[in-house]
Each structure stands twice: as C-alpha cells, then as structure tokens.
Amino acid sequence: MxxxxxxxxxxxxxxxxxxxxxxxxxxxxxxxxxxxxxxxxxxxxxxxxxxxxxxxxxxxxxxxxxxxxxxxxxxxxxxxxxxxxxxxxxxxxxxxxxxxxxxxxxxxxxxxxxxxxxxxxxxxxxxxxxxxxxxxxxxxxxxxxxxxxxxxxxxxxxxxxxxxxxxxxxxxxxxxxxxxxxxxxxxxxxxxxxxxxxxxxxxxxxxxxxxxxxxxxxxxxVTGWEITFKSSDEFEPVRFDFVDEADGQPVSVEIIGGMAEVPPDGLEPDERGRKQDPYGWYIVCNGRIVLAADKTEISGWGDAWPKWHPQYAGFIGLLVFSAKSAADLPLTTTKRSVDRASGVFRRSRPHLGKISQTWIDYTNKRKTMNRAGDEKQEEVKKLENATVPVSVYAVQPKAAMILPKFSREVRGEKQANIAYSVPVSKARALARGLGNQNLSYREIGLQSFEYAFEDLAGDD
Ligand SMILES: Nc1ncnc2c1ncn2[C@@H]1O[C@H](COP(=O)(O)OP(=O)(O)O)[C@@H](O)[C@H]1O
Ligand SMILES: [Mg+2]
Structure with a gap:
C-alpha cells in the first residue's frame, strides 16, 4: 500500500x-x-x-x-x-x-x-x-x-x-x-x-x-462611424453621467440617447426583419463598443419594457463605462456582449429603460399624428426635418430627452372608449407576451389594440 x-x-x-x-x-x-x-x-x-x-x-x-x-x-x-x-x-x-x-x-x-x-x-x-x-x-x-x-x-x-x-x-x-x-x-x-x-x-x-x-x-x-443626434429646440438627446462602484473601485457611467434618424413612416414587410441597422443601445467599456445596436433583452427590450419594434428605429443610445481596472467592467472574455450579472450593468439598466420608454411614447404619438390626416403629418415632418445632426461629443448635459409632445394637436379627433373585462391570469399572460410582465391593464389594452390594428386594419 x-x-x-x-x-x-x-x-x-x-x-x-x-x-x-x-x-x-x-x-x-x-x-x-x-x-x-x-x-x-x-x-x-x-x-x-x-x-x-x-x-x-x-x-x-x-x-x-x-x-x-x-x-x-x-x-x-x-x-x-x-x-x-x-x-x-x-x-x-x-x-x-x-x-x-x-x-x-x-x-x-x-x-x-x-x-x-x-x-x-x-x-x-x-x-x-x-x-x-x-x-x-x-x-x-x-x-x-x-x-x-x-x-x-x-x-x-x-x-x-x-x-x-x-x-x-x-x-x-x-x-x-x-x-x-x-x-x-x-x-x-x-x-x-x-x-x-x-x-x-x-x-x-x-x-x-x-x-x-x-x-x-x-x-x-477605415473611417470611424460618426455618431450624431438630430437636434433642434424640439428634439434634444439626453446626456448625464454618474459614478458607480465595483469592488470598492469607482466606475464612471455616461449615458447618451436620442434621435439619430427620423423614424420610418411606413413599415414595409421587408424592413421588419432587417437587423443590420444602427439603431438600439450601444454598450462601451473603456472606449471599446462591446455591444452594438442592441435590440434584445440585454438592454431591456422585451424584458423590462416592450420588445423592440421597427417603429422605434431612429433611436440610438450609448451606455459608456470607464474604470481603472478593466476587471470592474461588465466585459465578457470575447468582448462581444456584456456580463449581465455585473452589478454596475444591472444598476444602469433602469436608466436605459426610462430613456427607451420616452422614445417609444414619442413614436406612438407620432404614429397617431400621422394617421390623423395630411395636416398633422406635415406638422410632424416639419418638426423632424428642422433638426440638424450634432456630434455625440458635443451633446450638452440634459436629464431627459426632449421630444415634441403633440398631445394638444390630436385631441381634436373623436375618441372611442373601449372597456372590457378578462381574467387576470389571461391579462398577465398577455402582458408577458407583449414583453413586459408589469404592464398596467390600460397599457395591455392599448398595446394589444395597436397590435391587432396593425395586423388587421393598418397599412402603415
Ligand atoms: N500590440 C501590443 N502592444 C503592446 N503590448 C502588447 C501588444 N500585444 C500584446 N501585448 C502585451 O501582451 C499582453 C497579453 O495580451 P493578451 O493575451 O491579449 O491579454 P490581455 O490583453 O488581457 O493582457 C498584454 O497585456 C500586453 O502587455
Ligand atoms: Mg488583449
């Protein structure tokens, strides 16, 4: 032995x-x-x-x-x-x-x-x-x-x-x-x-x-992709920064988001599947873009807020992390995504949500305007076309995105009020299907109406 x-x-x-x-x-x-x-x-x-x-x-x-x-x-x-x-x-x-x-x-x-x-x-x-x-x-x-x-x-x-x-x-x-x-x-x-x-x-x-x-x-x-946001008095990107912490070390976080391009007016069937466009969220770690044009749950689409939809095209947002030690950043070893478990990343995500939601709301309002007749449509076009591209580096600090409100203008249209009751379990299941477990009943109603409308009645 x-x-x-x-x-x-x-x-x-x-x-x-x-x-x-x-x-x-x-x-x-x-x-x-x-x-x-x-x-x-x-x-x-x-x-x-x-x-x-x-x-x-x-x-x-x-x-x-x-x-x-x-x-x-x-x-x-x-x-x-x-x-x-x-x-x-x-x-x-x-x-x-x-x-x-x-x-x-x-x-x-x-x-x-x-x-x-x-x-x-x-x-x-x-x-x-x-x-x-x-x-x-x-x-x-x-x-x-x-x-x-x-x-x-x-x-x-x-x-x-x-x-x-x-x-x-x-x-x-x-x-x-x-x-x-x-x-x-x-x-x-x-x-x-x-x-x-x-x-x-x-x-x-x-x-x-x-x-x-x-x-x-x-x-x-190779020429670098120039990141610009369309700006005017009516359209201004959001930009703010704060310092978070990983393992006791400071990690600085900068967030910028806004309208890079005017959203599409119609959604041609072949446009729906196109993935190669530049819109969505970008995540940057010590200068390197590790996640580009993200439209997935990673940056919150279809998880904490609605699933990405071609209607939201035009929006670009950047989430920029810098840290002395790269180990404190949400980097994966292939640098092709982010480490979702990372605390600094998780804590920054609600900010992205708020910004995305502002943009979603705008594109919804804009759609209503565009459906409300030529005059309203012209009004949207006029505002959007009056913007000029501003480089990402020159964007001024702003706590929230500034976008036209339009609400007053569309009030003129006669409104239908639809009310109905369904089992809570089915409402919740539908909320999940719409990409956000926590949607209010009102939102579930509005979003499912939009969904059905687009499929059965809408051609834009
Ligand atoms: N082009 C380069 N210029 C200077 N140093 C380099 C270069 N390429 C590699 N190195 C050195 O080799 C080391 C190992 O590189 P790598 O295997 O990519 O691991 P890491 O970048 O994570 O340290 C780097 O940390 C650096 O010290
Ligand atoms: Mg290396």
Whole structure:
C-alpha cells in the first residue's frame, strides 16, 4: 500500500488547451482582440486616463495596419511595443495571475486575447516587438511559435523561445501568421469577410477612430462611424453621467440617447426583419463598443419594457463605462456582449429603460399624428426635418430627452372608449407576451389594440 502513488495527473494537454481557447470565439472577434492590444498600447503611451467620451484625446500619431489574405495575416502597430520584461514575465502566459500588472483604463483583462487569436489564425507565428530599453535605446526581439512543433512535444515545456531581432524604426508590435488554418484561409479569401471586418472595426472602434487613430485593412483606411443626434429646440438627446462602484473601485457611467434618424413612416414587410441597422443601445467599456445596436433583452427590450419594434428605429443610445481596472467592467472574455450579472450593468439598466420608454411614447404619438390626416403629418415632418445632426461629443448635459409632445394637436379627433373585462391570469399572460410582465391593464389594452390594428386594419 505504501508505494501507492500519491497524486493523479491533471495537467491539460497542449492540444486540448489550444482547441478549448479558440473554440468559442469567432475569427473576427479574435482579430479585434489584437487591435485591442494595440489600442491599449497607445492608451498606455498617452498616460492611461478614462476613455469615455472625452473630447481632448488625440490618437493621430498611432497606426494599426492589418493585412489579411489567403497566405498571410499580419498586424503591426506603432503603439509603443511590448517591453522585454512584459514579454518574459506574463504577456505569453495563458491567463493573468492575480499579481500581474494591469494597464489602467485598458480593454485587456483576461490575459488570453493574443494567444487565442494567433492560434485561431494559423500555425506559423511570429511576434516581434520594438521597444525602448532602460537607457532609452531601441531594442528588438521576436517570439517565433511553430504550433505543430510545440504541440508534438507533449511533455515538453510550455514556454516559447525568445530571440533577439533587429529593432524597427518605431516602437511597436508586429504579429505575422502564415500556414493559416483552413477556415481562416477560406474567410480571408472571401472579399465579403474583409468588408465585414472593416465595417465592424469602423463601428466598434468608432470612438478611437474619431479621436484620430489610424486603422488600415489591406491598405485601406477605415473611417470611424460618426455618431450624431438630430437636434433642434424640439428634439434634444439626453446626456448625464454618474459614478458607480465595483469592488470598492469607482466606475464612471455616461449615458447618451436620442434621435439619430427620423423614424420610418411606413413599415414595409421587408424592413421588419432587417437587423443590420444602427439603431438600439450601444454598450462601451473603456472606449471599446462591446455591444452594438442592441435590440434584445440585454438592454431591456422585451424584458423590462416592450420588445423592440421597427417603429422605434431612429433611436440610438450609448451606455459608456470607464474604470481603472478593466476587471470592474461588465466585459465578457470575447468582448462581444456584456456580463449581465455585473452589478454596475444591472444598476444602469433602469436608466436605459426610462430613456427607451420616452422614445417609444414619442413614436406612438407620432404614429397617431400621422394617421390623423395630411395636416398633422406635415406638422410632424416639419418638426423632424428642422433638426440638424450634432456630434455625440458635443451633446450638452440634459436629464431627459426632449421630444415634441403633440398631445394638444390630436385631441381634436373623436375618441372611442373601449372597456372590457378578462381574467387576470389571461391579462398577465398577455402582458408577458407583449414583453413586459408589469404592464398596467390600460397599457395591455392599448398595446394589444395597436397590435391587432396593425395586423388587421393598418397599412402603415
Ligand atoms: N500590440 C501590443 N502592444 C503592446 N503590448 C502588447 C501588444 N500585444 C500584446 N501585448 C502585451 O501582451 C499582453 C497579453 O495580451 P493578451 O493575451 O491579449 O491579454 P490581455 O490583453 O488581457 O493582457 C498584454 O497585456 C500586453 O502587455
Ligand atoms: Mg488583449
């Protein structure tokens, strides 16, 4: 009995590990992870401050260049580079240790993005960094990874080699991957993939691009999506901020919402299913848009307030979180959604609800006006067309959205009063079906009337 082994083996195989970490992230999102690292580098160079919607940030001198074709992927930046010590001590380890240094106001948090991305991309990897050493002299090094070689030595060390390399002219990181995986090759050979990648970059890094950051995809400069709100005396976006707390640390929250475009007048059948429009809520964590144009329960549609409906198109809202430590933000590891369990996120949600509801009410009133004859319709049009686009950065603080009220104008129409009784259980079930468990009986009546009207009598 005494010579019975005292341990059972647990360590993962390298192959299992690589398969696991690359499984639940898309190729597109892994490329964004590499961009995040470059952005974090630039941010660190700029002295690491809250990203948010501050106007006084200039990222013009930073450039990130991405090349993606069927034979090669590369990303190179001039954002400061990775120090030799960072490379040796933690940049290549899988996952962050408790005591690893974190860059303030960064988007990197889990210590997995770079490794996951290069494994996802291909088998022959080279990561070069040019940095300044302690004496301020240029220093270059490279970490080459041959994934197949590394995997075949099952019981060998997990560490990668580090070799000296000629420094580049500017400090920065260059990652090159060849021997692309089959699916990566297919994606990069498809012009639609590259186009979509550029589109996502334009949207998700809009705040950085608007601050001057240069990102090129296959030689083409990506322009940032300009976020504007249509404004006038009658239409003004809401904008306020407050400081919340996560783990005793302050998390600043900024909320902006308003009419980005005039709502649609008719709802053509083919418009109903369209998902690619820019409307809905955006959630931003330390400058990076992690959830875009959300129309789902995450930002409250069909959960705490009515389900998204094409009638609400035109509205854009931003919920912007900034924190010194990215771990305090509601980030998921793929940065493609938010962690709904996060306290800061849950506490901010009712604010979104109030704003969404204001917009919903407006679109309802506007619909009534549009149905009340040409004259009323003209009145709506006139007001909406008298607005001018105002940049998100220039929006002034305002506790609530300002929208035309219209109520006086429609009072002229003769009203029908409908009253009926139904079992409470059925009313509640219908409220749930309408997307909000807590709707008042009056609202259930009005909304179900609208629903039936649209289906059976309405053509707009
Ligand atoms: N382009 C880059 N510029 C500077 N440092 C980088 C760059 N890419 C990666 N690094 C370093 O590598 C580390 C690990 O990156 P990553 O695996 O994405 O995890 P995380 O971003 O969560 O720390 C980063 O924290 C950073 O120190
Ligand atoms: Mg990262």
């Amino acid at each position: 005494n010579d019975m082994p005292k341990k059972v083996k647990v360590s993962p195989t390298k192959a299992f590990f690589v398969r696991m970490i690359t499984r639940d992230i898309t190729l597109e999102d892994s490329i964004l992870d590499l961009i995040d690292n470059s952005v974090d580098g630039a941010w660190k160079n700029e002295g690491s401050r809250p990203a948010g919607l501050a106007e006084n940030v200039d990222l013009k001198k930073y450039q990130i260049e991405i090349t993606a074709n069927e034979t090669e992927f590369s990303i190179s930046d001039n954002c400061g580079g990775m120090s030799l010590e960072d490379a040796v001590e933690y940049a290549f380890s899988f996952g962050r240790r408790e005591d690893d240094p974190t860059d303030e106001f960064s988007i990197g948090v889990y210590g997995i993005g770079m490794k996951r991305a290069v494994f996802k991309l291909g088998e022959n990897i080279s990561i070069h960094s040019t940095t300044n050493d302690q004496n301020g002299d240029r220093l270059g090094f490279r970490v080459p990874i041959d994934v197949n070689d590394w995997l075949t030595i099952h019981d060998g060390p997990w560490d990668f080699d580090l070799v000296p390399d000629n420094p580049e002219e500017q400090t920065g990181v260059r990652i090159a991957v060849t021997n692309l995986t089959r699916s990566t090759k297919v994606a990069f050979g498809n012009p639609a993939f590259i186009q979509q990648l550029a589109r996502v970059i334009s949207r998700d890094y809009a705040l950085h691009l608007n601050q001057g950051l240069n990102i090129l995809v296959n030689g083409k400069k």
